[in-house]
Every structure is written in C-alpha cells, then in structure tokens.
Amino acid sequence: MNAYLHCLSHTPLVGYVDPAQPVLDEVDGVIAAARERIAAFDPELVVLFAPDHYNGFFYDVMPPFCLGVGATAIGDFSSAAGELPVPTDIAEACAHYSMKNGIDLAVSYCMQVDHGFAQPLEFLLGGLDSRPVLPIFINGVATPLPGFQRTRMMGEVIGRFLTTLNKRVLILGSGGLSHQPPVPELAKVDAHMRDRLLGSGKHLPPDERELRQRRVIEAAEKFIEDQKSLHPLNPVWDNQFMTLLEQKRLGELDAVSNEELSAIAGKSTHEIKTWVAAFAALSAFGDYRTEGRYYRPIPEWIAGFGSLSARSQN
Numbered sequence: 001m002n003a004y005l006h007c008l009s010h011t012p013l014v015g016y017v018d019p020a021q022p023v024l025d026e027v028d029g030v031i032a033a034a035r036e037r038i039a040a041f042d043p044e045l046v047v048l049f050a051p052d053h054y055n056g057f058f059y060d061v062m063p064p065f066c067l068g069v070g071a072t073a074i075g076d077f078s079s080a081a082g083e084l085p086v087p088t089d090i091a092e093a094c095a096h097y098s099m100k101n102g103i104d105l106a107v108s109y110c111m112q113v114d115h116g117f118a119q120p121l122e123f124l125l126g127g128l129d130s131r132p133v134l135p136i137f138i139n140g141v142a143t144p145l146p147g148f149q150r151t152r153m154m155g156e157v158i159g160r161f162l163t164t165l166n167k168r169v170l171i172l173g174s175g176g177l178s179h180q181p182p183v184p185e186l187a188k189v190d191a192h193m194r195d196r197l198l199g200s201g202k203h204l205p206p207d208e209r210e211l212r213q214r215r216v217i218e219a220a221e222k223f224i225e226d227q228k229s230l231h232p233l234n235p236v237w238d239n240q241f242m243t244l245l246e247q248k249r250l251g252e253l254d255a256v257s258n259e260e261l262s263a264i265a266g267k268s269t270h271e272i273k274t275w276v277a278a279f280a281a282l283s284a285f286g287d288y289r290t291e292g293r294y295y296r297p298i299p300e301w302i303a304g305f306g307s308l309s310a311r312s313q314n
C-alpha cells in the first residue's frame with residue numbers, strides 16, 4: 001500500500017501566450033521528469049483534486065467540495081475533452097466513507113470539468129483516460145470558499161479511504177500558485193454575466209466562449225508589459241508555501257484566512273488548496289518525502305508556476 005503525489009500549476013494560456021523558449025523547455029523538462037516518475041510508480045488509481053473556473057460549477061449550487069462519480073471535460077482553451085474513466089464503485093464507496101467520517105462531500109454523477117482537471121491528466125498521464133480517476137472538485141474562485149483547515153481535513157479523510165483500497169494510488173493537485181487572472185466575481189458583474197454565473201454559463205455559445213478566452217489572453221499580454229495590471233505574483237509566499245508542504249507543516253496554514261490569502265497572493269491562489277488536500281491525503285499513508293521541487297514566476301501564464309512530487313515512505 002503506497003502512494004505517489006504530484007502537484008502542478010495549470011494554465012489555460014499554454015500555447016496561447018507562452019514564455020521564451022528556454023523557459024518553455026525548462027517547464028517541459030520538469031513535467032517530463034514528473035511524468036517518468038509517475039510512469040515508474042505505475043498507479044492503479046488516480047485521485048485528482050482540482051478547481052473549476054465557471055465551466056462546471058455555478059451559483060445555482062456551489063459546493064465547497066464535490067466528488068465526480070461521473071465526469072466529462074469540456075475542452076476549454078484547447079485542453080482535452082471527453083469522459084473521465086471514473087470507477088463508479090470506488091467513487092461511491094469514497095462518498096459514503098467521507099460522509100461517515102465527518103466530511104460532507106457533495107457528489108455529482110455528471111460533473112462537468114475544465115482545463116483545471118484536464119491539463120494534469122494530459123501532461124502527467126498522457127490523456128484523460130489512461131488510468132481510473134476519482135475527480136474531486138475544490139471551489140477556488142466562487143466565494144464563499146472553503147478554508148485551509150476544512151480542505152486539509154477533507155484531504156485527510158480521502159487519504160484514509162485510499163489506504164483501505166490496497167492499490168498504488170497517484171494523488172494529484174492542480175492549480176496555483178500566486179495568481180489572479182481575470183475571473184468574474186458575482187458581486188462585480190453586470191446582469192448578463194450574473195445570469196451566466198448563476199448557471200446559464202454551463203453551455204456557452206461559441207462566440208461567447210471565444211470572447212471569454214480572448215479576455216484572458218489579452219490580460220496575459222498586458223500583464224507581461226505591466227505586472228501591476230493584475231495582482232502581482234508573489235514568489236516569496238509561493239516558496240514559503242512549498243516549504244511548508246515539504247516540511248509537513250500543513251496545519252500552520254489553518255491560521256491563514258481566505259481574505260489574507262487573496263491579499264497576499266491574488267484571488268486565484270485559492271487553487272493551492274488542491275495541493276493542501278493532496279498532501280493531506282498523502283499523509284494518511286504515513287511519512288512522505290518530496291522530490292522534483294520546481295518554481296518560477298511566469299507572467300506570460302499569469303502564474304507563480306510550481307511543481308512538486310512526494311512519495312510515501314512505507
């Protein structure tokens with residue numbers, strides 16, 4: 001019974017607004033090395049913690065956490081589209097286990113997911129369908145957001161469930177680190193966008209989808225020129241965060257409020273809760289050791305871009 005973890009930033013901007021070739025090569029090398037470690041581990045099951053960006057979850061019902069018993073990726077920003085191979089029996093057992101152990105995990109039998117889920121599966125496993133996957137959504141943009149403590153506790157319970165399976169489990173966290181791309185906020189949008197955020201955005205007309213993507217691309221192009229045009233990246237905080245995970249000090253994050261995190265590192269930094277859940281889940285397997293730590297602020301992707309693996313020591 002053992003587990004391997006990989007946490008990786010994602011970006012919808014890859015292929016649209018890219019950094020210089022040497023940086024791109026460096027990131028490609030980091031991802032290729034992680035992919036090799038994962039292939040050597042040969043996971044029998046993948047658990048993927050990831051956020052959404054108003055593509056699958058809306059304010060009609062916005063859970064803090066949701067397990068996809070069935071899930072389909074929409075293929076936004078040229079990410080992979082299609083069904084995720086979710087093992088129904090394991091997903092249902094996971095949902096029951098969580099409920100019995102103090103975590104009110106929502107379930108969806110038709111969860112719609114975006115690049116936040118698709119990208120790590122493509123980059124680290126070669127596609128959406130290479131291994132059975134349990135997709136777990138963590139709300140990282142639509143306030144009110146879950147806090148660090150609750151997210152850590154959710155990850156711990158999922159991890160304890162995973163230890164009962166007697167399988168080689170790969171635990172993935174997708175998103176972060178410091179960043180604030182243009183994502184609409186309910187309190188600030190006009191009536192049309194409000195309607196989208198309340199649920200009509202689930203099936204966007206192609207021209208509106210195109211406009212939405214263009215808005216993010218244009219923001220990135222501007223951010224390269226002027227890093228005050230959005231919330232600045234925060235490499236100091238990002239590195240401190242990665243060190244906390246390496247040193248197994250996850251609990252210290254409980255004291256950081258959501259408002260503080262937004263102010264320190266930007267409003268989409270809440271995506272790092274996927275890393276917290278992933279490390280908390282790994283900790284259920286006992287001691288762990290990290291490897292392959294990488295970090296670079298990449299303005300072209302509006303991202304403090306990080307990558308970190310860890311393996312359980314049992």
Ligand SMILES: O=C(O)CCC(=O)/C=C/C=C(\O)C(=O)O
Pocket residue numbers: 010011012053054116175176179181182183184212213215216268271301302303
């Ligand atoms: O509603 C929108 O326009 C959302 C735009 C969007 O999807 C941005 C995503 C950015 C990231 O996933 C990221 O930088 O983590």
Ligand SMILES: [Fe+2]
Pocket residue numbers: 010051053116175176268271
């Ligand atoms: Fe994101």
